[in-house]
Amino acid sequence: MADKWTGIKKRWLAWLDKRIPAASSIQLSHRSIFIFPSKMGFLFLALLGIIFILAVNFQNSLAYGLLFLLGSILFVGIYHTYQNLSKLQLIATPVAPCFVGDTLKFKVLLKPLLGKEYFQIKLGWGKSKVVDVPKDTESVAELEQRAVTRGLYNPKRMRISTTFPLGLLEAWSWVALRYEAIVYPKPIREPFQYVSGAIDNSQPGRNSQKGMDDFHGFRKYQPGDNLKQVAWKQFARGQGMLTKEFEDHFEHSHWLDFNATKGDIEKRLSILCGWILMSHEAGYEYGIRLPGCEIEPSRGDSHRDQCLRALAVYPGAHR
Amino acid sequence: MIMSMLKRNQSQSSSIEPLPSKALMAVLAAIVLTILPHSEHLPPWILIFGAVCLGWAFQIHRGRWNFPSLGVKTLLVVMIASSVALTFVGGLGLDSAVALFIAGLLLKPLELYNRRHAYVLIYLCYLLVGISFLYQQAILFFIYQTVTIIWILGAQVAINQGAKQSLLGSLYKASIIFMQAVPLMLILFVFVPRMGPFWSNPFSAREGQTGLSDEVTPGDIARLTKSDELVFRVEFEGTRPSQADLYWRGLILDQFDGQSWRQSIRENRVRWAPDRYWYGQEGEPIRYRVIQEATEKKWLFGLDWPVPLTPETGRTHDFRLVSGDKLMSQFSYQVDSYPQAIIDPEGLRPWEEKIYLALPYGTNPKARAWVESLQSKTSDTEALIKKLMLHFRKEPFYYSLTPNPLGKIDTIDRFLFDTRKGFCVHYAGAMVFALRSVGIPARMVSGYQGGEWNEKAQYLTVRQYDAHAWVEVWMPKKGWQRFDPTAMVAPERIEQSLEQAVGEEAFNEGRGLGLSNLNIGWIQELRFQFEALNYQWTRWVLSYNQDAQQDLxxxxxxxxxxxxxxxxxxxxxxxxxxxxxxxxxxxxxxxxIPKHLRYFQRLEKWSKLNQVERLPSETLLQFGKRLSRSFPHKAATIETFMNVLVEIEYKNNGLMNDTHARKLSYCIKQICRNNK
Structure with missing residues (x-):
């Protein structure tokens, strides 16, 4: 029984994939919009039944008139409800990456057809958002989804629906907006571990006695430089943004190695993730070494993102 | 006290789903609009109760008060139900059912927690509009209800709309939907097959409607409403008698107990067709076929002095037509009528005389005295009848469908000397009483008068509102003769149908207001126009039923x-x-599409053909660069094209000058020329 059900579901999804293919921008049309009476619509039909009995039993022409009018309104409502979704364009916007356990924020841009407005558009997965799309403006619906597993995350088809204007009919569609959402492993902040096995609670590369004395000179600030290293004194004097440069000791550049961690793959990636964040925050130069993947030591936000991305897409047991 | 009751359940308010406040106001207004036309037949306390409930709902909406608790609600329901029961002791009729329904509808806003409840209210409003049509169907009322329906529809849209949108916008949308629905509605109205009722109504909406019954109590009827229900149709073979002679005899109400007239119970010898037993002179018969609607009664209808021809139909000794079985469906029968025949010229049998002279002892002394004085001044019966009839014309007697109640005793006295307002049964009853009191045999006949001649289809349609009652008097040598005292008051009734007669009656009542005394031409004209419109409305819309549909x-x-x-x-x-x-x-x-964008569309089309497609996120310049990379030999042209396009779109606000146009047109030609 359950097999049969999943079979039907699979076929349904395959049919949907063919009919409404996934895309980063989708314009709803008669191909993708379904329409059916809502719960309130069925109650309305019951009302029509009562009025029908009233009209027939009392042989009342005006009651017949009311019956036919309400029936016609229901019929006309099909067109109006359909029009409240038709030609609405849904655009996926880039998603900021997040860590496992955080929430991914998917923004859907709703673009109306020129000169048209849309009311009470409900969209989302499960818990939905309701938005109005006024004339000639783009509206944004922000949907949230909890990141559960690491890796590239592609959300399911979302349901977009409306019962406007009468509430008697529901027009809906299942759209697959292509989002490129990256979920990093959940960071575990553990002390750095040397391959040799010694535990050092101070920072790597700081085990030499020189510390901050290794000041070497200034260079022009570049985006991505650690703010802790900005020469604020000089900035205050009006000399512009400068970054303090330290003597580039061999120890300052370190490798974060997969093999230095313990536990299963996920645990190891989590620890590496923690280390990357700690290194970045401290402004160190770091590289990562994963089996089959190596990223040369460097600094800056984009470097960090590159490293985290490498962790995210690292093949794991669950993938 | 109430306030403390209200404050107690603060916790409930958390369960309110937001319903836009404008929508809530619209729903409350819709309730008021739908209940107003019912106020006529509602006990006044329901209106007060309604005002309290709606006020309460309004206060809830403003956040001042709270929703009533389950206990309070139960108390209210019990109070309402028992009040309705006490008000309508007589039993469950349409009025009490509607009152109960409306009381329930008024309670509903007190639990208007969310959209779903609002929908239910909207639906109940629609239903109430439908119910109101059982009471009133006039054209003005119909227009009022049309406006109401648009308003309810507007409220329904408002429920669905966000809080930001205006109520006016909802109403506008509703009007559009309404307008679009009307043509379809008209088609359905005309074409959808009509059918007969599924079961007999437990609630009769026919209380006080004109129609026939074998017992009438004129003094009790305070109000008659017109029913345009079809009773029968007649097809004449040969010539049709004049409208004034179309007295369709149905029942003979010959027994009077001081209040009610009824058909006396006695052995009736029926001569069944094809028994044509006849006595006296006959003359030339009028032959016709009656197609009668179901009445669930045995009585049939015929003109003065009928002989039935169809099997299963018969004639009683007092010339009523009857059927062998109750008419449960349409029934068609053929009749010969002999208008010139003289019935019982030789004299009545003793038992007949007894019946047609019987009166309750000692009642209506004033009427008796008055008739005796009249008789003493006249020589014969005919002169007396003439005097009686003239009395109704000379004295200020009014024909009215809303006569004053006549009380329990001496009803004839009250009518003749006091109220002087009534319809056919009042006049016929008074005349029969007067004649019997001086020893002249008389009886009340009820049936239908006239009918509407359909020139196209060549048949006569008789409807409930043609119902009538008149008098038959027995005179020596002349036998039974027909007299219509009502005709003395409103002669229009004889020449025309009740529609006009009723118009006349409205006219007479207007006299009291001094309206028609103004004698302003255009007001009269307008009034007649409106009468005509109302008649057409009744004729074409209200009485559009199974038969009308088939005719059409x-x-x-x-x-x-x-x-x-x-x-x-x-x-x-x-x-x-x-x-x-x-x-x-x-x-x-x-x-x-502006011209420069059409150039761009051409470019897009061309690039699509060459497997380069613009991505939704790409700007014009980015797309241009990508194109240039794909087609290096056209890079310069593409760049110029894009730059001009960007200049038009973003610098000139989409306005193109001649230079732009020339450049674009040149570039697009260069680009699309498919030389590699």
Whole structure:
């Protein structure tokens, strides 16, 4: 029984994939919009039944008139409800990456057809958002989804629906907006571990006695430089943004190695993730070494993102 | 006290789903609009109760008060139910059912927690509009209810709309939907087959409607409403008698107990067709066929002095027509009538005389005295009758469908000397009483008078509002003779149908207001126009039923076969749908696209052909760069094209000058020229 059900579901999804293919921008049309009476619509039909009995039993022409009018309104409502979704364009916007356990924020841009407005558009997965799309403006619906597993995350088809204007009919569609959402492993902040096995609670590369004395000179600030290293004194004097440069000791550049961690793959990636964040925050130069993947030591936000991305897409047991 | 009751359940308010406040106001207004027309037949306490409930709902909406608790609600329901029961002790009629329904509707806003509740209220409002049509169907009322329906529809849209949108916007949308629904409604109204009732109504909406019954109590009826229900149709073979002679005899109400007139119970010898037993002179008969609607009664109708021809129909000794079985469905029968015949000229049998002279002892002394004084001044019966009839014309007697109640005793006295206002039964009753009191045999006959002649279809239609009662008097040598005292008051009734007679009566009442005394031409004209309109409304819309539908189909399509009609119906519908679809799609209308963008569309089309497509996130310049990379030999042209396009779109606000146009047109030609 359950097999049969999943079979039907699979076929349904395959049919949907063919009919409404996934895309980063989708314009709803008669191909993708379904329409059916809502719960309130069925109650309305019951009302029509009562009025029908009233009209027939009392042989009342005006009651017949009311019956036919309400029936016609229901019929006309099909067109109006359909029009409240038709030609609405849904655009996926880039998603900021997040860590496992955080929430991914998917923004859907709703673009109306020129000169048209849309009311009470409900969209989302499960818990939905309701938005109005006024004339000639783009509206944004922000949907949230909890990141559960690491890796590239592609959300399911979302349901977009409306019962406007009468509430008697529901027009809906299942759209697959292509989002490129990256979920990093959940960071575990553990002390750095040397391959040799010694535990050092101070920072790597700081085990030499020189510390901050290794000041070497200034260079022009570049985006991505650690703010802790900005020469604020000089900035205050009006000399512009400068970054303090330290003597580039061999120890300052370190490798974060997969093999230095313990536990299963996920645990190891989590620890590496923690280390990357700690290194970045401290402004160190770091590289990562994963089996089959190596990223040369460097600094800056984009470097960090590159490293985290490498962790995210690292093949794991669950993938 | 109430306030403390309200404050107690603060916790409930958390369960309110937001319903836009404008929508809530619209729903409350819709309730008021739908209940107002019912106020006429509602006990006043319900209106007070309604005001309290709606006020409470309004206060809830403003956040001042709270929703009532379950206990308070139960208390209210019990109070309402028992009040309705006490008000309508007589039993469950339409009025009490409607009162209960409305009381329930008024309670509902006190649990208007969310959208779903609002929908239920909206639906109940629609239903109440439908119910109101059982009471009133006049054209003005119909217009009022149309406005109400648009308002309810507007409230329904408002429920669905966000809080930001205005109520006016909702009403506008509702009006559009309404307008679009009307043509379809008209088609359905005309074509959907009508059918007979499923079961007999437990609630009779016919209370006090004109129609026939074998007992009438004139003094009790305070109000008669017109029913246009079809009673029978007549097809004449040969010439048709004049409208004034069309007295369709149905029942003879010959027993009077001081208040009610009823048919006396006695052994009736029925001569069944084809027994044509006759006595006296006959003259030339009028032959006709009556197609009578179901009445669930045995009585049939015929003109003065009928002989039935169809088997299973018969004639009683007092010339009533009867059927062997109760008429449970349409029944058609043929009758010969002998208008010149003289019935019982030799004299009445003793038992007949006894019946037609019987009066309750000692009642109505004033009437008796008055008739005796009249008789003493006249020589014979005919002169006395003439005097009586003239009395109704000379004295200020009014024909009215809303006569004053006559009380329990001496009802004839009250009518003759006091109220002087009534309809046919009052006049006929008074005259029969007067004649019997001085020893002249008389009886009240009830049936229908006149009917509407359909020139096209060549038949006469008799409806409930043609119901009438008149008097038959026995005179030596002349036998039974017909007299119509009501005609003395409102002669129009004889020449025309009740429609006009009633118009006349409204006219008479207007006299009291001094309206028609103004004698302003255009007001009169307007009033007559309105009367005519109302008549057409009744004729074409209100009485559009199974028969009218079949007549219409016959006139239009020459057939009443449903399959044939369905074909016409479907093709009409298909044609209309096609028109509507064309109108919506407007295939002849191209959307307007500025010229420079049309150049860009050409570029897009070309690049698509060459496997380069613009991504939704790409700007014009980015796309241009990518194109240039794909087609290096055209890079310069593409760049110029894009730069001009960007300049037009973002610098000149989409306005193109001649230089731009020349450049764009040149570039696009260069680009699209497919030389590698």
């Amino acid at each position: 189909f016959y006139n239009w399509f020459g057939t009443t076969d449903w399959l044939e009609v369905a074909k016409y119906f479907m093709s009409t519908l298909a044609f209309l749908m096609a028109v509507v679809i064309l109108w919506i799609m407007k295939p002849w209308k191209r959307p307007y």
